Amino acid sequence: MMIVLIVVIVLFFIVAMWLATFVVRRGKRQSVTEALEWQSKKYDTSFYNTLSKTDYTVSGYKGYILHVQFLKNPTPTNRYVIISHGYSDNRIGSLKYVQMYMELGFNCIIYDLRGHGENERAITTYGKLESRDLISLIKDTRSRYNDIECLGLHGESLGAATTITSLKYKPLVDFVVADCGFSDIDNVLREGYRRAHLPDVLVDLANMGIKVLYHHSLEEMRPIDALSDNHIPILFLHGKADIYITPDNSKRMAKATRGLSELCMIEGAGHAEGILKEPDIYRRHVSSFLKRCQENKKKN
16 A cells, blocks of 8 residues: 555656646747748748847846847837747747837847747746846846837737736836736646646646746746736737637736736737737737827826
């Protein structure tokens, strides 16, 4: 009987450790070359070849090195936006938003999130450490470009969660656009397991493993918690047909923030497809939001 109990405990431990690794390390992550090839199949990326680019690195949280690229607007401007990409992608995944921001009068800063692109391999903490990296990048941007009149943040999926989480550190930014972000990673994982017809108790097992192996926990990966005293304007965008990170995530966050917020659902768009499915509508939402932010700034 004792042997059976020991075997069960050992198996329980092994499963918990495997699930933990699956959650924070899963998935093949694209190289920059692979990402550009993939993006080019989805939309015209030829504009990228004509842009003036500057590559550099920034020291993120606790010295973690981030690979960054500055894309200069052909029309001189003192407005800047930092764009954060989604999970398993890299800075090239942010190109789908670059042309829009160029047309709206912004220089663009794109970068590889922790553990992605050209950065050193690392676990994904779903906004916890990634947000600290982003804070370092914001500070670097402020010191590197001394002509900044307006600095905004745009994030997609994991990038949106990272961006929202960074607000708890009160960054010096003027606006945020969060596309298909999650309010907490726990609900995303549970929904994923349910879709796969697996018991969501596996999420609890994974959480135990994450605590033991990596000294983090899913309870800490809750972007929505950064919004209780946030006053930075946020535009939440979400594909109405998103089954991976359901639109309820953006709805909850839009209600949670204390600052100016707008919530826009993109009809017929799945996960991270909004700007690809409805580029004109997407651009109008962002443009209108930025004008509203500017008007509010003048009033204050």
